[in-house]
Amino acid sequence: MVGQTLIQKILAKASGKETEGVVENEIVFVSPHRILSHxxxxxxxxxxxKMVGPNGKIWDHEKIFxxxxxxVPPPDAVKAGNHTVIRKFVKDQGIKYFYEGGTGICHEVLPAKGHVPPNVVILGSDSHTTTHGAxxxxxxxxxxxxTASVWAIGETWLKVPESIKIILDGSLPKGVYAKDVILEIIRQITAAGATYNSIEFYGSSVKKLSMSERMTLSNLTAEMGAKAGIFPVDDVTDEWNKQFEFQYDRITADEDAKYIKTLELEVSNLTPRIAKPHKVDNVVPIEELGKTTIDVALIGTCTNxxxxxxxxxxxxxxxxxxxxNVRLLVYPASQEILLQATREGIIETLVAAGGQIGIPACxxxxxxxxxxxxxxxKAISSANRNFKGRMGSKEDTGIYLASPATVAKSALAGYITAEEE
Amino acid sequence: MRFKSQKIWIFPEDDINTDVIFPGRYTYEPLSPDEMTRHALEDYDSKFIEEVEDGDIIVAGSNFGAGSSREQAVTCLQAAGISCIIAKSFARIYFRNAINQALPLVISPECSDFVTKNKENLLSSKEKIDVDFDNGVIKIKDKVFSFPKLDDQALQIFKAGGLVEYTKTRLKKST
Known part of the structure; x- marks a missing residue:
């Protein structure tokens, strides 16, 4: 067997080829542990x-999420009606894992409710499904x-991707966060630089990253075109998994596994980063950005x-x-997070400062x-995309992406800054 | 499968994303493909919706269809009459979505470069592009470019007319 990367091992397992392994560019047929949609x-x-006929049934009512x-909540009757269709479908098909609006963003709820053990394949009808690599x-x-086809037949074809290794070393300085790290990685790799590839994260910094921080990194691998962005299971993962009854082995990439690219980043000297309009790889250190006033500051989303x-x-x-001159919008990623933030006085602080709290959702x-x-x-946002029109107006003058800390500091100043007042 | 373009739409910019092809503000409204067409490339080129005709071809830069997984970004162009998109490269999910809708995508950096360089000339002479999808050959004027054919599995889905038909057939076979 040729040396296997993490994605090769996971795809080999999911396609019943664990003994022989899989090779790059091989087509495999995979049945997912869960398939996500919203x-x-x-x-x-x-x-x-259309595929199965009016009386057709899904392949497995315990696999669909x-x-x-x-x-959420729906802003008009059309979008409300959209939800009605889904509720009826869930009932008719007996889908076990349905989460009503307000529970939270799919990528937050899926792992928090125990649907993401290590080493499995999660398929998702959403580009940020890469999040589960964390x-x-x-x-x-x-x-x-x-997704409809997987609901019907329980599998799909995947090409085994080539992999990129990212090695993060050092400790994050004060005021610099996981978001700044991944924005810098995107700057270096570019928006198309990981297309069709799987990314694996290694290095001394990775061991110090929380599950939440890992989710930010895996989430944004989508913005480099990646097929997946995976963290090897370590003590931090094991600790997180204690709340669930998962049975799993720690798998690691083989020593002779092949990577098409390796990127090493020393994070100790990193400064806050910002992605300028209208591309996620248009990243600069904040100090290089001229004075930019903002109208909206958004903290939330599946990224942050x-x-x-x-x-x-x-x-x-x-x-x-x-x-x-600034409206600060805060969208906790889930009801559980909103509850915990309420108990800890975080919500009170944010509201007292002038923040508007939204229902947990996108x-x-x-x-x-x-x-x-x-x-x-103009908006500054902790989200993942700054494409033109992304926040609802094609005549926007720009969406800037940054860490929640930079968003908060900018909301205070009225312009984009990573300096404390 | 062989097409001759009516018009050529040239979008040489890299990373044209699915938000500008089909804006997010319409993604959770139940729209028919024809209704989707009204918003095709709305945030990128407002002339497109007015002037697009059946059989037109788009020639783009690299990473066309980056971003969201929204399939409407394929459907809206297909329903508008686009017969084929030629680009330096496509975003992964966009490529899969196109196979699943049986919209032919052609990866040819050379053709993309040639068309972009000769944009004014090709547009003013109303030049047409001839794409032979089965044999992987593009002809423009006296220029010939070859492109890689689809992998076998993708080709099967494409030839079935898309994933709906492919899965239907597969389900029939298994019963």
């Missing part, structure tokens, strides 16, 4: 019935029709809406008031509801 499940269900999050799984994004993100923002905003990240920006406006 508000797009209404459209997927229509395609599903649906969480409503992309337009847990040692292969989170692989697919489209709607393909977790408890540690809210806490970092609250520590910056404590006993202060945001700039009068919020204005995709521009469908809940705080879209107006034409001519």
């Amino acid at each position: 508000d797009n499940s209404a459209a997927i269900s229509k395609t599903f019935y 649906i969480a409503l999050d992309h337009a 847990f040692g799984a292969a989170g692989i994004p697919i489209g709607r029709t393909e 809406g977790r408890l540690d993100d809210l806490e970092i923002a609250a520590n910056i905003l404590k006993d202060k008031t945001i700039h009068p 919020g204005p990240c995709l521009g469908a509801y809940g705080g879209c920006i107006a034409s001519g406006e």
Whole structure:
């Protein structure tokens, strides 16, 4: 057997080829541990019935995961009706893992509810399905029709990808976060630089990253075109998994596994980064950005809406008031996070500073509801995409991506800054 | 399968993303393919919706279709009449979505470069592009470019007319 990378081992296992292993570019047929979808499940269900006929059944009611999050609560009757279609489908098909709007963003709810053990394949009808690599799984994004097909037949084809190794060494300086690290990685690898590839994270810094921070990194591997972004299972993963009854072995890549590229990054000297409009790889150190005033500051999303993100923002905003020209929107990534942040006084601090708290969901990240920006406006956001029009207006003057700390500091100043007031 | 383009749309920029091809603000509205067409490339080139015709071909740069997994970014162009997209490269999910909808995508950096360099000339002479998808050959004027054919599995789905038909057939076989 040729040396196997993490993705090769995971795909070999999922396709019943554990003994012989798989080779790069080989086509394998894989049945997922879970297949994720969200508000797009209404459209997927229509395609599903086209495939299976009006009385057709899903292949396994315990493998399909649906969480409503992309337009929650629905801003109009059309999007509300979309949810009605999904609820009916869930009931008719007996789908076990359905999470009502307000539970949280799919990528937050899936692992938090114990659906992501290590070493499995998670397919998802959402490009940020790569997030689940944080847990040692292969989170692989697919489209709607393909999801309908997996619902019907329980498997799909995948090409075994080539892998990229990223080695992170050193300790993050004060004021520099996981988001800054991944933005710097994206700058170096570029928006297309990991297309069709799987990324693996190694190095002394990785051992110090929390599960939340790993999720930020894996999430944003999607913005380099990656098929997956995986952290090997370590003590931090094991500790997280104690709350679930998972049975698993720690798998590691073979020593002779092949990588097409290795990127080494010393994080000790890193400074806060910002992705300028309208591409995620348009990244510069913040000090190189001229004075940029903002209208909206967004903290939340599947990239950076977790408890540690809210806490970092609250520590910056404590006993202060945001700039009068800025609207600060806060979308906790899940109900559990919102509850915990409420108990810890984080929500009180954010509201007292002038923040508007949203229902746990995607919020204005995709521009469908809940705080879209107006034409001519600028936003700083802890989300994952700064594409033109992404937050609802094709005449926006720019979306800037940064860590929750930078977003909070900028909300206070009224312009983009990583300096404390 | 062979096409001759009506018009050529030239978008040489790299990383044209699915948000500008089909904006997120419409993604959770149940729209028919024809309704999707009205928003095709809305945030990128407003002329496109008005002037696109059946059989037009898009020639793009690298990483076309980056970003979101939304399939409407394929469907809206296909329903608008686009018969084929030629690019230096495609984003992974976009490529899969296109196979699943049986929209032919052609990877040819050389053709993309040639068309981009000769943009004015090709547009003013209303030049057409001839794509022989089965044999992996593109012809423009006296230029000939070859491109890689689809992998066998992808080709099977494509030839079935897309994944809906492919899965239907597979289900029939298994019963």
